Amino acid sequence: MSTQPPGLETVVQTLPDAGVGGPDTALIARLAAELWHEISPPLSDRSSSAPPAAAPVSTGLAGAYPALTPDYAPPVHPATQNARGPDTTGTPSGASGAGDAHPFGEPRCTHFGRTSAPSSPALPLHVPAADVETLAAPAYYFIGESAAESSGRPGSVRTDRLPGFDVHAIRRDFPSLHQNINGHPLIWLDNAATTQKPQVVIDTLSNYYSRDNSNIHRGAHALAARATDAYEGGREKIRAFLGAASAREIVLARGTTELINLVAQTYGKKFIGAGDEILLTTLEHHANIVPWQLLAEQVGAVIRVAPINDRGELLLDQLAGLITSRTRIVGVAHVSNALGTVNPVEAIIPLAHAHGVPVLVDAAQSTPHLPIDVRALDVDFLVFSGHKVFGPTGVGALYAKASWLEQLPPWQGGGNMIADVTFAKTRYQDFPQRFEAGTQSIADVIGLGAALDYLGAVGLPAIAAYEHELLEHATRALESIPGLRLIGTAAHKASVLSFTLSGHTSEEIGRHLDRHGIAVRASHHCAQPSLRRFGLESTVRPSLAFYNTHAEVDTLAEVIRRLPPRK
Numbered sequence: 249m250s251t252q253p254p255g256l257e258t259v260v261q262t263l264p265d266a267g268v269g270g271p272d273t274a275l276i277a278r279l280a281a282e283l284w285h286e287i288s289p290p291l292s293d294r295s296s297s298a299p300p301a302a303a304p305v306s307t308g309l310a311g312a313y314p315a316l317t318p319d320y321a322p323p324v325h326p327a328t329q330n331a332r333g334p335d336t337t338g339t340p341s342g343a344s345g346a347g348d349a350h351p352f353g354e355p356r357c358t359h360f361g362r363t364s365a366p367s368s369p370a371l372p373l374h375v376p377a378a379d380v381e382t383l384a385a386p387a388y389y390f391i392g393e394s395a396a397e398s399s400g401r402p403g404s405v406r407t408d409r410l411p412g413f414d415v416h417a418i419r420r421d422f423p424s425l426h427q428n429i430n431g432h433p434l435i436w437l438d439n440a441a442t443t444q445k446p447q448v449v450i451d452t453l454s455n456y457y458s459r460d461n462s463n464i465h466r467g468a469h470a471l472a473a474r475a476t477d478a479y480e481g482g483r484e485k486i487r488a489f490l491g492a493a494s495a496r497e498i499v500l501a502r503g504t505t506e507l508i509n510l511v512a513q514t515y516g517k518k519f520i521g522a523g524d525e526i527l528l529t530t531l532e533h534h535a536n537i538v539p540w541q542l543l544a545e546q547v548g549a550v551i552r553v554a555p556i557n558d559r560g561e562l563l564l565d566q567l568a569g570l571i572t573s574r575t576r577i578v579g580v581a582h583v584s585n586a587l588g589t590v591n592p593v594e595a596i597i598p599l600a601h602a603h604g605v606p607v608l609v610d611a612a613q614s615t616p617h618l619p620i621d622v623r624a625l626d627v628d629f630l631v632f633s634g635h636k637v638f639g640p641t642g643v644g645a646l647y648a649k650a651s652w653l654e655q656l657p658p659w660q661g662g663g664n665m666i667a668d669v670t671f672a673k674t675r676y677q678d679f680p681q682r683f684e685a686g687t688q689s690i691a692d693v694i695g696l697g698a699a700l701d702y703l704g705a706v707g708l709p710a711i712a713a714y715e716h717e718l719l720e721h722a723t724r725a726l727e728s729i730p731g732l733r734l735i736g737t738a739a740h741k742a743s744v745l746s747f748t749l750s751g752h753t754s755e756e757i758g759r760h761l762d763r764h765g766i767a768v769r770a771s772h773h774c775a776q777p778s779l780r781r782f783g784l785e786s787t788v789r790p791s792l793a794f795y796n797t798h799a800e801v802d803t804l805a806e807v808i809r810r811l812p813p814r815k
């Protein structure tokens with residue numbers, strides 16, 4: 249048996265359609281890797297026969313996966329690699345030079361890898377002229393008509409490039425995407441659980457701890473001033489990201505879960521009493537159910553639930569009918585993490601406001617995919633998590649209208665949130681500090697700011713357009729698999745493809761995909777009521793981000809097809 253991978257020329261010749269913008273290099277590299285895997289022994293047996301790890305990179309497939317690399321080698325930070333200190337100049341992390349490659353051989357991207365100030369949204373991207381000519385005006389999944397339809401292109405046309413958007417350039421900014429898992433290039437499709445981080449976020453965290461580390465707000469020294477500026481700078485970036493009027497309306501904590509608990513225990517304790525109603529939807533994540541249940545038990549309130557139809561769409565008229573004179577808050581996910589449904593929050597908010605009821609939007613799953621404007625929405629409370637928007641774990645933000653924050657009592661007590669303390673009485677800080685007791689996750693707030701700069705530079709409208717087409721492509725690919733049932737087929741969806749496959753448990757499918765380097769979630773996704781609405785306890789849930797490619801989706805479908813039948 250040959251121990252060499254098939255020639256890439258052979259693979260290219262057998263490809264039916266290289267797609268818009270020339271050959272799909274990621275697909276070619278992936279096919280080569282797949283073929284190699286089929287004809288070769290497992291990685292552990294390859295010691296004598298495998299080609300050197302760097303060999304595929306020499307094919308010149310810029311932007312493609314290095315097809316055969318060691319299973320995992322932690323990325324080496326350029327500062328360590330070059331035995332020099334951290335970059336204090338704000339030079340892009342991928343600045344040109346010999347050390348300008350990922351540990352696995354891909355060149356670093358220089359577009360967004362800045363370690364300093366906000367990048368301009370108008371940063372030029374590598375978009376070959378030929379691609380621009382063949383591309384359509386963007387369409388978004390929150391505006392019915394698909395990108396393919398609106399462009400007049402057949403639905404099967406695939407492209408990893410849209411004007412101003414080059415997925416292969418973007419992928420080079422994410423070091424963790426460039427590794428092998430179980431002998432296969434990693435395909436990260438667990439984005440609804442958490443997202444991978446661009447180099448600029450990693451560098452920002454590293455630089456902060458290397459140079460600026462200090463506690464904030466109280467220190468009378470240079471590092472305290474630097475750290476405080478950077479931390480408050482992070483808050484300001486979150487304000488801009490959400491379109492809030494003032495940075496004082498941004499409260500920082502560990503993430504969506506903690507912040508919903510904060511709203512329940514402050515707004516809820518003050519404004520919700522015995523017999524009052526809290527209106528949620530079937531589509532909520534447990535993070536937007538359990539805090540309200542805890543509150544309801546404490547104050548004697550009642551939870552009402554707006555239902556969904558068989559496609560996983562919220563029944564708006566029924567939700568409207570559930571708003572009564574006892575309703576004290578409506579809590580709704582912007583995007584369902586289990587089904588991908590995009591809820592019409594722009595319609596729900598005025599409905600609730602017509603009854604004088606405030607609305608909390610859980611934007612944990614929408615912020616990575618859709619532009620948000622809290623003032624245009626007129627939303628009262630909106631929460632999201634940093635780690636879902638390509639930022640660090642341990643940080644998230646609550647937007648709340650100042651008119652609410654000024655009425656709310658503190659949540660947790662301690663340092664930072666006080667103005668004056670005696671044993672007789674404590675006076676509190678004004679908001680937002682009143683809600684930020686103790687030492688915050690300072691570096692993570694700054695890292696989140698870097699992630700939002702990055703997202704802003706790529707552009708959420710471009711991301712939405714690209715992901716819309718990718719989601720349609722993935723939906724077609726999965727639907728064509730015999731026995732596969734998509735759970736959640738709403739007209740307006742984002743990112744998520746939940747499914748079951750007859751004859752197989754979700755856990756089996758998850759393990760099979762992992763053996764092929766494909767990371768998905770196979771569980772109840774912390775949204776048991778959503779799945780039980782369909783008579784299910786679990787599904788398999790691939791979820792997309794803007795660094796995923798059409799080739800990855802094709803591989804996902806192909807690997808599912810190859811699932812061995814149960815004995």
Ligand SMILES: Cc1ncc(COP(=O)(O)O)c(C=O)c1O
Binds near residue numbers: 441504535536585610
């Ligand atoms: C819709 C939704 N809400 C809330 C959460 C909780 O987010 P976190 O775990 O970051 O607090 C998640 C996480 O998956 C989610 O998808």
